[in-house]
Amino acid sequence: xxxxxxxxxxxxxxxxxxxxxxxxxxxxxxxxxxxxxxxxxxxxxxxxxxxxxxxxxxxxxxxxxxxxxxxxxxxxxxxxxxxxxxxxxxxxxxxxxxxxxxxxxxxxxxxxxxxxxxxxxxxxxxxxxxxxxxxxxxxxxxxxxxxxxxxxxxxxxxxxxxxxxxxxxxxxxxxxxxxxxxxxxxxxxxxxxxxxxxxxxxxxxxxxxxxxxxxxxxxxxxxxxxxxxxxxxxxxxxxxxxxxxxxxxxxxxxxxxxxxxxxxxxxxxxxxxxxxxxxxxxxxxxxxxxxxxxxxxxxxxxxxxxxxx
Amino acid sequence: xxxxxxxxxxxxxxxxxxxxxxxxxxxxxxxxxxxxxxxxxxxxxxxxxxxxxxxxxxxxxxxxxxxxxxxxxxxxxxxxxxxxxxxxxxxxxxxxxxxxxxxxxxxxxxxxxxxxxxxxxxxxxxxxxxxxxxxxxxxxxxxxxxxxxxxxxxxxxxxxxxxxxxxxxxxxxxxxxxxxxxxxxxxxxxxxxxxxxxxxxxxxxxxxxxxxxxxxxxxxxxxxxxxxxxxxxxxxxxxxxxxxxxxxxxxxxxxxxxxxxxxxxxxxxxxxxxxxxxxxxxxxxxxxxxxxxxxxxxxxxxxxxxxxxxxxxxxxxxxxxxxxxxxxxxxxxxxxxxxxxxxxxxx
Amino acid sequence: xxxxxxxxxxxxxxxxxxxxxxxxxxxxxxxxxxxxxxxxxxxxxxxxxxxxxxxxxxxxxxxxxxxxxxxxxxxxxxxxxxxxxxxxxxxxxxxxxxxxxxxxxxxxxxxxxxxxxxxxxxxxxxxxxxxxxxxxxxxxxxxxxxxxxxxxxxxxxxxxxxxxxxxxxxxxxxxxxxxxxxxxxxxxxxxxxxxxxxx
Numbered sequence: 001x002x003x004x005x006x007x008x009x010x011x012x013x014x015x016x017x018x019x020x021x022x023x024x025x026x027x028x029x030x031x032x033x034x035x036x037x038x039x040x041x042x043x044x045x046x047x048x049x050x051x052x053x054x055x056x057x058x059x060x061x062x063x064x065x066x067x068x069x070x071x072x073x074x075x076x077x078x079x080x081x082x083x084x085x086x087x088x089x090x091x092x093x094x095x096x097x098x099x100x101x102x103x104x105x106x107x108x109x110x111x112x113x114x115x116x117x118x119x120x121x122x123x124x125x126x127x128x129x130x131x132x133x134x135x136x137x138x139x140x141x142x143x144x145x146x147x148x149x150x151x152x153x154x155x156x157x158x159x160x161x162x163x164x165x166x167x168x169x170x171x172x173x174x175x176x177x178x179x180x181x182x183x184x185x186x187x188x189x190x191x192x193x194x195x196x197x198x199x200x201x202x203x204x205x206x207x208x209x210x211x212x213x214x215x216x217x218x219x220x221x222x223x224x225x226x227x228x229x230x231x232x233x234x235x236x237x238x239x240x241x242x243x244x245x246x247x248x249x250x251x252x253x254x255x256x257x258x259x260x261x262x263x264x265x266x267x268x269x270x271x272x273x274x275x276x277x278x279x280x281x282x283x284x285x286x287x288x289x290x291x292x293x294x295x296x297x298x299x300x301x302x303x304x305x306x307x308x309x
Numbered sequence: 310x311x312x313x314x315x316x317x318x319x320x321x322x323x324x325x326x327x328x329x330x331x332x333x334x335x336x337x338x339x340x341x342x343x344x345x346x347x348x349x350x351x352x353x354x355x356x357x358x359x360x361x362x363x364x365x366x367x368x369x370x371x372x373x374x375x376x377x378x379x380x381x382x383x384x385x386x387x388x389x390x391x392x393x394x395x396x397x398x399x400x401x402x403x404x405x406x407x408x409x410x411x412x413x414x415x416x417x418x419x420x421x422x423x424x425x426x427x428x429x430x431x432x433x434x435x436x437x438x439x440x441x442x443x444x445x446x447x448x449x450x451x452x453x454x455x456x457x458x459x460x461x462x463x464x465x466x467x468x469x470x471x472x473x474x475x476x477x478x479x480x481x482x483x484x485x486x487x488x489x490x491x492x493x494x495x496x497x498x499x500x501x502x503x504x505x506x507x508x509x510x511x512x513x514x515x516x517x518x519x520x521x522x523x524x525x526x527x528x529x530x531x532x533x534x535x536x537x538x539x540x541x542x543x544x545x546x547x548x549x550x551x552x553x554x555x556x557x558x559x560x561x562x563x564x565x566x567x568x569x570x571x572x573x574x575x576x577x578x579x580x581x582x583x584x585x586x587x588x589x590x591x592x593x594x595x596x597x598x599x600x601x602x603x604x605x606x607x608x609x610x611x612x613x614x615x616x617x618x619x620x621x622x623x624x625x626x627x628x629x630x631x632x633x634x635x636x637x638x639x640x641x642x643x644x645x646x647x648x649x650x651x652x653x654x655x656x
Numbered sequence: 657x658x659x660x661x662x663x664x665x666x667x668x669x670x671x672x673x674x675x676x677x678x679x680x681x682x683x684x685x686x687x688x689x690x691x692x693x694x695x696x697x698x699x700x701x702x703x704x705x706x707x708x709x710x711x712x713x714x715x716x717x718x719x720x721x722x723x724x725x726x727x728x729x730x731x732x733x734x735x736x737x738x739x740x741x742x743x744x745x746x747x748x749x750x751x752x753x754x755x756x757x758x759x760x761x762x763x764x765x766x767x768x769x770x771x772x773x774x775x776x777x778x779x780x781x782x783x784x785x786x787x788x789x790x791x792x793x794x795x796x797x798x799x800x801x802x803x804x805x806x807x808x809x810x811x812x813x814x815x816x817x818x819x820x821x822x823x824x825x826x827x828x829x830x831x832x833x834x835x836x837x838x839x840x841x842x843x844x845x846x847x848x849x850x851x852x853x854x855x
Contacts, residue, residue, distance in 0.1 A: 181777025204680030206781025555841025
């Protein structure tokens with residue numbers, strides 16, 4: 001389900017982050033959601049159709065509008081630049097229904113949240129939920145310099161670690177003092193997530209208490225050809241295009257949900273492969289790597305690829 | 310639309326009966342002359358003829374009031390048929406909102422919902438209820454939100470928590486089940502509660518089904534049909550009460566099989582709940598005796614072929630292996646060998 | 657944004673792999689007499705665990721000396737299995753995340769200990785089990801809900817309601833028990849001969 005919503009507010013909250021608010025053009029209420037949910041924003045940028053997923057940061061129970069916070073990625077593929085530069089209040093955009101791949105584990109005795117920079121966003125909606133449920137929580141936000149602290153509803157209880165000021169997060173201590181039943185959530189750069197999860201595992205935290213969210217953007221790469229057996233077409237996937245986008249441009253119907261290698265919806269069978277698949281997703285088991293590909297983020301390098309689309 | 314509600318029982322004298330209209334709208338589960346366990350999931354959209362069970366999101370039929378009375382009897386005997394682990398409270402309110410909203414829209418002459426902020430008023434005309442309460446405030450309802458609304462809604466309800474890439478049976482109202490126990494299964498994940506199902510695991514059906522269910526989205530519910538056989542129109546075929554209904558399974562004879570043996574069809578649907586991200590899993594049960602089924606010639610022919618050719622382990626799992634010869638003999642009278650048309654609806 | 661792809665445990669019955677040393681801040685080891693051999697093997701593979709380990713030994717007169725030689729941080733002995741839940745809860749009161757649990761011994765010891773650990777908030781992923789010794793099971797009667805310890809035959813007689821129950825291959829981690837269902841519900845009085853539970 002997708003709705004066309006009006007951009008009603010656009011407000012910078014830090015040098016690189018801007019907050020956007022969307023409302024129904026006739027003032028109707030929007031579906032409520034759960035903390036940690038994201039929406040897919042579809043942008044028509046001239047000839048190019050861009051789709052980016054952003055965490056909702058507003059109160060999940062507030063149906064009057066949806067808010068997101070977007071960091072400008074100059075090296076990105078253009079979605080965040082479009083929103084920062086071209087999107088203006090009054091503009092209509094397609095916003096998908098909220099989807100949650102980073103929900104709170106409501107059985108947790110305590111929620112330990114660790115955010116790096118703009119990775120604070122999914123926690124902002126979760127905090128509303130945690131407060132409403134009277135659940136114990138601890139929130140750490142790591143930023144490089146004080147001026148990166150976004151002017152968003154970050155609770156007073158949050159512990160902000162500013163590396164320029166030498167107040168780096170003491171991860172070992174944080175992870176060693178949590179009561180049984182604590183769940184850890186981490187959102188930030190791939191490097192940060194990896195660092196936190198590795199440390200937690202080394203300290204004996206089991207996988208089922210660890211949760212992370214990283215929106216993968218499709219990695220650019222070398223253009224490649226792909227044969228689509230069912231639709232009997234051969235396509236070329238451009239350097240800055242994902243396989244999913246190439247399929248869509250050719251009118252080949254492919255289901256999708258997160259476009260970030262996490263939900264499994266676009267999973268596609270490989271029928272023939274002479275070369276190497278560059279798997280970038282969080283979905284497939286290593287055992288599935290020779291038989292399946294996630295077209296939203298993964299690429300191919302080699303002589304021949306035939307997929308079941 | 311007016312529905313005339315039957316006065317009938319699902320135990321004791323078993324006065325349950327289907328009107329001719331109820332027989333025609335029975336969700337016959339076989340779209341071809343053979344059956345194999347499969348995921349068979351489709352969008353839960355309004356489809357079929359106007360009075361089809363698929364037309365409204367939570368189907369209400371002539372058995373409504375009697376089913377709700379039977380549920381109340383079962384709950385009075387065994388309150389553990391309705392349980393909700395503490396973290397499922399929000400999901401219970403989600404479910405209440407979903408059902409009230411759908412029923413009020415789909416059956417405006419039977420149900421009304423008035424919302425003034427968090428102050429809600431719910432009118433259930435068939436059951437004679439007119440209750441006002443505060444949304445998300447448990448203390449304003451006579452039961453927990455899940456129990457309150459499912460005491461007024463046909464079918465069993467499992468409410469599944471979603472976490473760790475799995476679904477967990479953490480709440481439910483289960484009084485008309487095909488031999489499984491909520492009290493035992495509560496807290497189990499998708500694979501654990503399906504452990505007794507033969508063969509599906511090796512066929513990879515569970516992983517596929519789970520992947521599908523984890524991605525069910527708000528406002529895009531899905532559904533599937535499941536089926537089994539039961540002796541007598543009994544809703545409470547729980548393992549708890551097996552000593553009560555077990556002996557009845559052996560009471561079938563060539564003379565009474567048409568009237569005693571029922572095809573039991575579950576319309577299962579799957580709904581993403583917005584506030585809790587839980588998945589609601591209503592399991593609506595429809596019963597139809599063999600002698601009523603064969604009044605639809607296509608169904609009589611097809612059911613004979615399906616039951617005759619079903620692999621032994623599935624017949625055993627579905628609990629009718631001892632009565633299968635009687636059932637097949639009976640149904641064979643109604644199978645003239647003619648081809649059957651595709652699809653589930655009567656010709 | 658990670659969905660852990662479900663592992664391929666289909667049956668509800670617990671897996672009992674050999675204990676393997678895992679990184680941890682602290683360890684809690686629980687064993688009966690037969691299970692203590694599994695702890696000795698574990699200690700041989702990972703002696704560095706011992707200074708971080710609390711070991712709870714359940715009615716294990718002969719085994720305790722060998723376990724004491726491992727020099728765990730703490731050794732707790734209890735006489736009877738009935739003391740296990742309370743003793744465990746006491747040890748868990750101050751526990752922190754980073755605790756890994758290792759349980760070895762009879763099937764029903766494992767089931768009971770796992771249920772207590774999970775109730776205390778320890779995630780299942782931090783619990784390993786290895787069955788040594790008796791395959792005796794904890795059973796819950798689905799009819800009267802009585803839990804019976806040490807069931808070794810199928811069917812067995814429920815002490816709660818006197819029905820003959822067969823052992824359904826369906827296990828609840830929450831209860832730490834298998835499901836027992838009336839074996840002669842359809843044919844009252846016809847009870848098959850009891851078989852020894854062998855695995």
